Amino acid sequence: MALRSLALPQADVRLDEQFLLPAEATALLRELTATIHWRHEPITLFGKPVLQPRLTAWHGDAGASYRYSGLQLQPAPWTPALQALRQRVEAASGAHFNSVLLNLYRHGQDSMGWHADDEPELGPAPVIASVSLGATRRFRLRPRPGSGPVHAPVGLELGSGSLLLMQGPTQRYWQHAVPKTAQAVGPRLNLTFRNVVGSG
Numbered sequence: 001m002a003l004r005s006l007a008l009p010q011a012d013v014r015l016d017e018q019f020l021l022p023a024e025a026t027a028l029l030r031e032l033t034a035t036i037h038w039r040h041e042p043i044t045l046f047g048k049p050v051l052q053p054r055l056t057a058w059h060g061d062a063g064a065s066y067r068y069s070g071l072q073l074q075p076a077p078w079t080p081a082l083q084a085l086r087q088r089v090e091a092a093s094g095a096h097f098n099s100v101l102l103n104l105y106r107h108g109q110d111s112m113g114w115h116a117d118d119e120p121e122l123g124p125a126p127v128i129a130s131v132s133l134g135a136t137r138r139f140r141l142r143p144r145p146g147s148g149p150v151h152a153p154v155g156l157e158l159g160s161g162s163l164l165l166m167q168g169p170t171q172r173y174w175q176h177a178v179p180k181t182a183q184a185v186g187p188r189l190n191l192t193f194r195n196v197v198g199s200g
C-alpha cells in the first residue's frame with residue numbers, strides 16, 4: 001500500500017494502514033512474542049523506581065547505545081526477523097535505521113505516557129518508523145505544551161501491520177502517547193525503528 005500524509009501543522013506524519021499483509025503481521029507477532037528476550041524495566045518517576053507499564057526490548061547495530069526514559073540501553077543484535085523488517089521499513093521510508101525499540105503492550109492497562117522522541121542521540125529532526133502488530137490501540141498526538149502549534153489532539157487507530165512515520169519537525173513540536181483502555185484488548189507489539197547518531 002502507500003503512506004498517506006496527515007495534515008498537521010509543524011509535523012510530518014504519514015500512515016500506511018496496510019504496510020504488512022494481515023497474515024504476515026500475525027506470523028511476525030507470533031515469532032517476535034516468542035523469541036524476543038522481553039524485559040520489564042524500571043523507570044524513575046518522581047525519584048522512585050517503578051516498573052514500566054509494558055515489556056521492552058532493544059536491538060540494533062553494535063555500539064548503538066541509547067538513553068531512553070532515564071535508562072541506558074545497550075542493543076541486542078539484529079535477529080533475522082528484525083533485520084528483514086528493517087529492510088522493508090527502510091525501503092518504504094527512504095531512511096536508514098541502526099536500531100529498533102520494541103514495546104509489548106500485554107493488555108489494555110499497558111500504556112505509554114506523553115513524550116517526544118527528542119533525545120539528542122536521535123539528532124535534530126529524527127525519522128521514527130513505527131510498525132504495529134496485534135491488537136489495535138489508539139495512538140494520540142498533541143502539540144507540545146508551551147511550544148507546539150495551536151491544534152486539537154489527534155487520535156489514530158494503529159492496527160496490525162500498519163506503518164506510521166514521524167519525521168521532520170514532528171518530535172520538536174508534538175508529543176505522542178498510547179493511553180490505557182478499559183476495553184478488553186489482546187497484546188499489541190510495536191516496533192519503533194530509529195537512527196542513533198554518532199554511534200559505532
Ligand SMILES: O=C(O)CCC(=O)C(=O)O
Nearest residue numbers: 101103117139178190192
Ligand atoms: O506503541 C506505540 O505506538 C508508540 C511507541 C513509542 O512512542 C516509542 O517507543 O517511543
Ligand SMILES: [Fe+2]
Nearest residue numbers: 115116117176
Ligand atoms: Fe515515542
